[in-house]
Amino acid sequence: MQKDQIKHVIMCFVPLFLAFVAFFFFFGEQLLLTLKYTNASGETVKEYISFNAFSLLKGDYHLSWLIISVFVTLFLGGTLPVLSLFNNDSVKKGAIFASIISLLVCVCLLFIMKEVFISYNAESITNFKSTDVSWGLACSILFIMLAAGSTLFVNKGLFKLSTHAIAEDGVLIALAFVLNFVKVPLAATGGSVNLQLLPLFIIALRRGPLHGLVSSGVVYGLLTCLTDGYGLITFPFDYLIGFGSAGFVGIFSKYVLDENRNFWARVGVLSGSVVAATFIRLVGGMASSMIVYEYGFMDSLIYNVPYVCLSGAAALVVLLALYYPLLKLNKIKPVEA
Secondary structure: HHHHHHHHHHHHHHHHHHHHHHHHHHHHHOOOOOEEEEEEOEEHHHHEEEEEHHOOOOOOOOHHHHHHHHHHHHHHHHHHHHHHHHHOOOHHHHHHHHHHHHHHHHHHHOEEEEEEEHOOOHHOOEEEEEEOOOHHHHHHHHHHHHHHHHHHHHHHHHOOOOHHHEEEHHHHHHHHHHHOOOOOOOOOOOOEEEEOOOHHHHHHHHOOOHHHHHHHHHHHHHHHHHHHHOOHHHHHHHHHHHHHHHHHHHHHHHHHHOOOHHHHHHHHHHHHHHHHHHHHHHHHHHHHHOOOOOOHHHHHHHHHHHHHHHHHHHHHHHHOOHHHHHHHHHHHHOOOO
């Protein structure tokens, strides 16, 4: 085995190690939250909360689901980079893409931990004053962020950034932001249909899955989350997963933009990847409705399916209409997606 291969194998297991350390800090006996409240005597009391305390709280159904989500996303984020040991580029890109989005979702879930803890346990907390992140939760967040960063470096060639890329991203993100305000409301079920995903799909096609994930899920997702006014608690599912799903299309960008391949096969792959990205967004939206807003499964389905699917279909139709110009653009200014 060559030196570079050994280095790559080692780097594949670094995110797994960091995820294990993060798991230890969160699921061990370390302090996660510091709760301050006033007791019956009028004294301000500090209560230190660990994972075991979370488990023992009565009526903790919602928080238990949050903890399960943390475990699942942390496990996926730590283990998926190992798949990049395969020589198949699509497998590498898919594994790194899924690993990073899992770790980012996990970080977001930990950031909203204290808000969710308070909102779902308000009845058991009298004269509440504040809740703060303790050192155990802070360490867990730190190591998960380190795992996400190391995952990017498992194969640095999958994510390239240049001045031209930044400028192109800026224009397309700005266009997506504008298109977010041009919408058709759905009075019957709620939500609205718009074309904001279209520029995000183009970013992914031009730059690949990781670039698409960061630009769409992190940059655009955070920008839209802050301006929509629904609060950061909605960011992980509605925005990071919802818009970061556009990056999935980038996994197949080389195939879709390769004019030496069968035209209809390329159109089929492009359409299928957009459908898959729309489905991922739907899953994120339904998870947000059920966890954050406490909708039932059917209510969540009825609310999310119409506007998410119609928005995805509209973006696909326009993207197919722009397919030929995109091929021409890629000839003039090719990128390594």
